[in-house]
Amino acid sequence: MTAVARAPPLGRPRFAGKRRRASKIAVLAALVFVVGSPAIAGAGASASVWSDDIFRGASLSDGRPVATLDLSYDYPTGAYVGGSATGVLTAHSGPRWLSIQGYAGYAPRLSADLTADVGVTYAQYTEYYAGRSEATYGEAYVGLTSRRVSSHLYYSPRYFGARRQTLYAELDGAVQPKPNWRLTWRLGVLTPLGGASHPLLDWRLGLSREVGGFDLQLALSGAQHERGAYDRARVPRGTALVVGVTRGF
Numbered sequence: 001m002t003a004v005a006r007a008p009p010l011g012r013p014r015f016a017g018k019r020r021r022a023s024k025i026a027v028l029a030a031l032v033f034v035v036g037s038p039a040i041a042g043a044g045a046s047a048s049v050w051s052d053d054i055f056r057g058a059s060l061s062d063g064r065p066v067a068t069l070d071l072s073y074d075y076p077t078g079a080y081v082g083g084s085a086t087g088v089l090t091a092h093s094g095p096r097w098l099s100i101q102g103y104a105g106y107a108p109r110l111s112a113d114l115t116a117d118v119g120v121t122y123a124q125y126t127e128y129y130a131g132r133s134e135a136t137y138g139e140a141y142v143g144l145t146s147r148r149v150s151s152h153l154y155y156s157p158r159y160f161g162a163r164r165q166t167l168y169a170e171l172d173g174a175v176q177p178k179p180n181w182r183l184t185w186r187l188g189v190l191t192p193l194g195g196a197s198h199p200l201l202d203w204r205l206g207l208s209r210e211v212g213g214f215d216l217q218l219a220l221s222g223a224q225h226e227r228g229a230y231d232r233a234r235v236p237r238g239t240a241l242v243v244g245v246t247r248g249f
Helices: 017-035
Strands: 043-050 066-074 079-090 094-106 109-111 114-125 135-145 149-156 165-175 181-193 200-211 214-223 239-248
Antiparallel strands (some): 066 079, 094 114, 114 135, 135 149, 149 165
């Protein structure tokens, strides 16, 4: 069996004016440092390309392909930090920034097969988010992770910049049916706090194959959403099929 990873990064930090441009430069500099220093203990980096940016059943890139650079660092104490930068390919103006994100957490081992997980994440999406306008939000999360399954609960005071508090419960897992093959699954429930909104369900099934250091991926996702659940984001109709490739360094 393949170990289930800790909570994935969910957001990008918000900056304005010169601070926003400086944040992008800092992320790129850190990526160059990590990629160029593979011997650093606990450091990791990867580059990914996807046909769409699907998050909890919603397309955040308005159906456009995206490329992402990720970096992370795990401390011996169980603490970890990370960040990523994502670009989107537009039809008329070429590649543009879509989002920047950062996260930090702590994952102490409780037993040989169980790890706790607690952390925070913060996100900024540019005007290319869903082809419309900017969105900013943060979340705090807690969870438990084992070799086969992990569960997390996320809280956001302003989900995707909207004036609503939310809870998001997530259950996911992974199996390795044969060498170099991996099956993943995820089920989530978004619950707006207050108001008359109902819980919103989403799911994702994935299949990946490792070939020559590259991870080739295929994912099928779906969601039950109501208008405004993702603020101004457009959501896919029915199910969405995306393909991607990831290379770790």
